[in-house]
Amino acid sequence: MRHVGEQPDSSSRPLTEPVLLILLSLADKPRHGYALMKDIETLSAGRVRMTTGTLYGALRRLLEDAWIERFEQEDTSREKQAYRLTSVGRRQMAGELDRMKQLTRAAAARLRAREA
Amino acid sequence: MNPLTRLYKALLRMYPRDCRAWCAPEMLDAFEKAAGEHRVRGLAALARFSLAELSGLLVEAGAAWISKFTSSKYMRGFWIPTTMRRPGQSPENWCPPGARVLSDVLEAQKRVDFNLRQMVDAISDRDYKRARFYSEEDLRARNQ
Numbered sequence: 001m002r003h004v005g006e007q008p009d010s011s012s013r014p015l016t017e018p019v020l021l022i023l024l025s026l027a028d029k030p031r032h033g034y035a036l037m038k039d040i041e042t043l044s045a046g047r048v049r050m051t052t053g054t055l056y057g058a059l060r061r062l063l064e065d066a067w068i069e070r071f072e073q074e075d076t077s078r079e080k081q082a083y084r085l086t087s088v089g090r091r092q093m094a095g096e097l098d099r100m101k102q103l104t105r106a107a108a109a110r111l112r113a114r115e116a
Numbered sequence: 117m118n119p120l121t122r123l124y125k126a127l128l129r130m131y132p133r134d135c136r137a138w139c140a141p142e143m144l145d146a147f148e149k150a151a152g153e154h155r156v157r158g159l160a161a162l163a164r165f166s167l168a169e170l171s172g173l174l175v176e177a178g179a180a181w182i183s184k185f186t187s188s189k190y191m192r193g194f195w196i197p198t199t200m201r202r203p204g205q206s207p208e209n210w211c212p213p214g215a216r217v218l219s220d221v222l223e224a225q226k227r228v229d230f231n232l233r234q235m236v237d238a239i240s241d242r243d244y245k246r247a248r249f250y251s252e253e254d255l256r257a258r259n260q
Contacts, residue, residue, distance in 0.1 A: 034146040051172030052143045052150070057179055060135065064183075070138075081142060 015096045018058045023093040030084035130177035132184045227257040
């Protein structure tokens, strides 16, 4: 499937669900790994439970793309290294949400037209 | 440490060493907490959880190796030292692609990156003498 957008680079492709959920989870505040897993479960109403492998695989790719960054939370151990969104990541998330809104609007319009 | 955690810890060794250096302690911590939660839900829940976790680990370890040999950005998340950026500034904004940076600054950054890589490798190998050497080299490079 080929996606045509304003930005022809890889960052204009739709986000996968785990990536979108991670970005959404980090949108309000930084979190560490386990807190992310729990929050994603809550965000998806229990539908998505990420394994640690999937979570850290996605985190590694997001770090590579500089959509998130890692930092040490004060007064915590090494295991409490936390992640936060960068401005690039926030832009990507906003772009994806706009894309989804547009798609939802188009789908709703189609369904209404069919029902009418 | 229970047998399941021991098995998980052993399987973490399938990840590339540099990747393992940053993610293994965190993954183990998250796994132990999640396993504790599933343990109280019963044996069947724990078995399902274990199967999903261990298979996920196999798949992602493979993906990490593929990324290591195919992605030019593989190291970026690990090695750009946050201490050299302003708080909250992303690596991309700190040094955007195509930015004109003085060549001596780039050289210094390469030295710092190299020392950091060596230091983390040495720590992974538990070679603390080598780690201390590169730590001192790192301090020297930053002070230049």
